Structure formats: C-alpha cells, structure tokens
Amino acid sequence: xxxxxxxxxxxxxxxxxxxxxxxxxxxxxxxxxxxxxxxxxxxxxxxxxxxxxxxxxxxxxxxxxxxxxxxxxxxxxxxxxxxxxxxxxxxxxxxxxxxxxxxxxxxxxxxxxxxxxxxxxxxxxxxxxxxxxxxxxxxxxxxxxxxxxxxxxxxxxxxxxxxxxxxxxxxxxxxxxxxxxxxxxxxxxxxxxxxxxxxxxxxxxxxxxxxxxxxxxxxxxxxxxxxxxxxxxxxxxxxxxxxxxxxxxxxxxxxxxxxxxxxxxxxxxxxxxxxxxxxxxxxxxxxxxxxxxxxxxxxxxxxxxxxxxxxxxxxxxxxx
Numbered sequence: 615x616x617x618x619x620x621x622x623x624x625x626x627x628x629x630x631x632x633x634x635x636x637x638x639x640x641x642x643x644x645x646x647x648x649x650x651x652x653x654x655x656x657x658x659x660x661x662x663x664x665x666x667x668x669x670x671x672x673x674x675x676x677x678x679x680x681x682x683x684x685x686x687x688x689x690x691x692x693x694x695x696x697x698x699x700x701x702x703x704x705x706x707x708x709x710x711x712x713x714x715x716x717x718x719x720x721x722x723x724x725x726x727x728x729x730x731x732x733x734x735x736x737x738x739x740x741x742x743x744x745x746x747x748x749x750x751x752x753x754x755x756x757x758x759x760x761x762x763x764x765x766x767x768x769x770x771x772x773x774x775x776x777x778x779x780x781x782x783x784x785x786x787x788x789x790x791x792x793x794x795x796x797x798x799x800x801x802x803x804x805x806x807x808x809x810x811x812x813x814x815x816x817x818x819x820x821x822x823x824x825x826x827x828x829x830x831x832x833x834x835x836x837x838x839x840x841x842x843x844x845x846x847x848x849x850x851x852x853x854x855x856x857x858x859x860x861x862x863x864x865x866x867x868x869x870x871x872x873x874x875x876x877x878x879x880x881x882x883x884x885x886x887x888x889x890x891x892x893x894x895x896x897x898x899x900x901x902x903x904x905x906x907x908x909x910x911x912x913x914x915x916x917x918x919x920x921x922x923x924x925x926x927x928x929x930x931x932x933x934x
Contacts, residue, residue: 716919731755732780732805736769750784752805752812760805760812768800774827780805781834783824799823799836817845818852825867825878835867835876842867842878844896858892858901866914870924877904877925879912887911891927 735751735758750770752760762770762784773781784801802815802824817836824836834845840862842855857864861880868877876894881887890906891914902922905912910929918924 732772732775732807734770734772734782738767750782752780752782754807754810759810762801762803773824776827776831778807779831780807781824781827785823802834815847817843818850819843823865825865826869828869828873829871830873833869833873835869837864837867840864842876842894844876853896855894855896855899855901858903859890861890861892866912868914868917868925870917870920872920874920875922875925877914877917877927879914879927881911887932889929889932891925893922893925 731754733753733755735749735753737749737751739747739749748764748767748769750762750764750768751758752762752770764784767787768784769787770782770784773783775781782803782805783799784803786798786800799822802817804813804815805811806813815834817838819838822837822839824834826835827833828835832846832848834847836843836845840857842857842864843852844855845852855876857880859880859882861882863881864878866877866879870876874896876896877891878894879889879891881889886908888906888908889910889912891904891912893902893904894900895902904925905927907929909932911932912927912929915926915928918926
C-alpha cells in the first residue's frame with residue numbers, strides 16, 4: 615500500500631479554487647464623531663444645569679442665612695427697645711412717685727391739721743408777799759390745765775402747736791433788748807393734749823433760744839453760745855453746726871418739711887449791719903448762702919418744698 619501512495623506536489627496540495635474575501639464595511643467615523651459631540655454637549659449641559667441648580671441652592675442658602683441674621687438683629691433690637699422701654703417706664707414711675715410725695719408734703723405744709731386750742735396766760739400776782747409772783751398758765755381752750763410758777767419775771771411763749779402737742783418755752787422777756795431774734799430761753803416744755811401732761815425737755819447744753827420743731831416732731835432746733843444745735847428727741851443726739859461768715863446773732867431757724875434742711879437768718883455788725891439767709895444740709899453739714907444785704911434784717915417766711923430753692927424769706931430795712 616505504501617508503494618501505491620504518491621506524494622502530491624506542494625503546489626497542488628489544495629485543488630479547491632480560492633474564494634475572494636468579502637470586503638469589510640468601513641466604520642462610520644462621522645457617526646462616532648457625532649455621537650461623541652452629543653455626549654460632550656450633554657455633559658456640558660448637565661454641568662451647566664448643575665451649576666445653575668447649585669448656584670440657586672447657594673443663593674437660597676445665602677438668602678435664608680441673611681434672613682436669619684436680619685431676624686436675629688431685629689430680635690436684638692426689639693429686646694434692646696423693650697429693655698429701654700422698661701427702664702424709661704421705671705424712671706417715669708419714680709419721677710411720678712416723687713412728684714406725688716412732694717405734692718402731698720406741700721399740701722400738708724400749706725394745710726396743716728388743726729392743732730388744739732392751747733393758750734398761754736402770763737400772770738403777775740398782785741400780792742407781793744407771795745413767793746410765786748409770776749405764773750404761766752396753760753389753757754386748753756378756756757380751761758386751765760397746767761400752771762408753772764416762778765419767783766422772777768418769766769413768761770411763756772408757744773413755739774409750735776401740732777394736733778397732739780404744744781411746745782412752750784419759758785423766757786425772760788427783757789433779755790433780748792433791741793437785738794433781733796435773741797431770746798433767753800430758761801425752760802422748754804411739751805404739753806400733750808391727749809394725756810394732759812406737761813414734760814420738761816432737758817438739753818445736753820445750756821441753750822439760749824429754741825426756734826423750731828420738725829414736722830415729724832423728732833428734732834428741735836435751738837441756739838447756744840453762737841452755735842446752732844439740732845437735738846433729736848428720740849435718740850437724744852445733739853449735733854452742733856457753726857454759724858456762717860461770723861454771724862453772731864442767729865434767728866428764725868426753720869426745718870424743711872422732711873427735716874433734712876435747716877434755714878436761718880443772721881445779722882452781723884451794728885452801725886451798718888449786714889443780714890443774710892443761710893441753709894444747712896444737716897446730714898452732710900454743708901452750709902449754703904441764699905441771700906445777703908446791708909442795712910436790712912432778713913426773716914424766714916416758709917418752706918414750699920424740700921429742695922434748696924424751696925424756702926421763702928423777706929427783709930425789713932434796719933433802723934436804730
């Protein structure tokens with residue numbers, strides 16, 4: 615068999631005719647380019663839309679943020695306004711209360727309550743043989759209620775009368791002479807209308823003259839040896855104040871309605887005297903000059919308020 619097999623020449627190995635290869639279609643480049651352009655445009659458009667949406671979101675966020683800031687600022691302004699309104703309301707209330715109190719005090723000052731009808735009768739006994747030649751008779755109305763007797767010539771004088779008490783000083787009627795304001799007080803008594811009792815007030819120093827009692831009846835203003843004194847009836851405290859500008863003759867000491875100020879008139883010199891009006895802040899011991907003139911005698915009229923400008927005074931020409 616081997617001998618029967620013949621080898622075919624190499625060129626004749628394939629006897630089948632060769633078929634031509636079909637032509638492969640070329641890729642449509644224009645289609646690919648068009649598709650790439652559309653994708654890119656989409657991305658750009660999408661990016662722009664994202665920017666717009668993001669910008670809108672940021673804008674909205676900024677808007678609400680600024681709105682929140684404005685709301686907080688407005689709340690702060692409203693709170694500050696409410697606080698100022700409260701402070702102003704409190705100030706107005708305080709001022710109104712002060713005005714009401716001053717009005718009430720002024721009304722009381724100008725329209726004091728009625729005091730009891732206490733009178734003083736100074737009597738000289740006709741019988742020279744009696745030791746008690748001089749009598750000071752205190753009457754409530756027409757009824758004698760208390761009698762003080764003396765061997766020397768002394769008389770009683772009402773310093774002040776209130777609804778409950780009458781303050782009486784016993785003086786030597788000849789001690790003052792022609793010197794204004796000067797009285798020589800020997801004794802000082804308080805007559806109580808309700809209990810019908812007479813109490814003698816003992817001062818810590820020898821006094822020369824009593825001038826005024828505060829409205830609340832706790833302080834007495836008096837003079838002694840050229841000094842001004844304020845005696846507290848409750849605490850027994852006795853404060854002294856120097857007369858201003860070498861005034862040696864002092865008078866008309868008068869308390870303000872609240873008892874914190876004391877005004878007085880003074881005279882210095884004889885041939886051509888000078889008279890002045892001075893005011894003392896009792897708590898701080900500060901003296902203020904209100905008026906001063908030559909050849910006149912000042913007198914205190916009244917208080918109209920508790921301020922340093924709330925005192926009225928007048929004067930008479932000086933004559934020998």
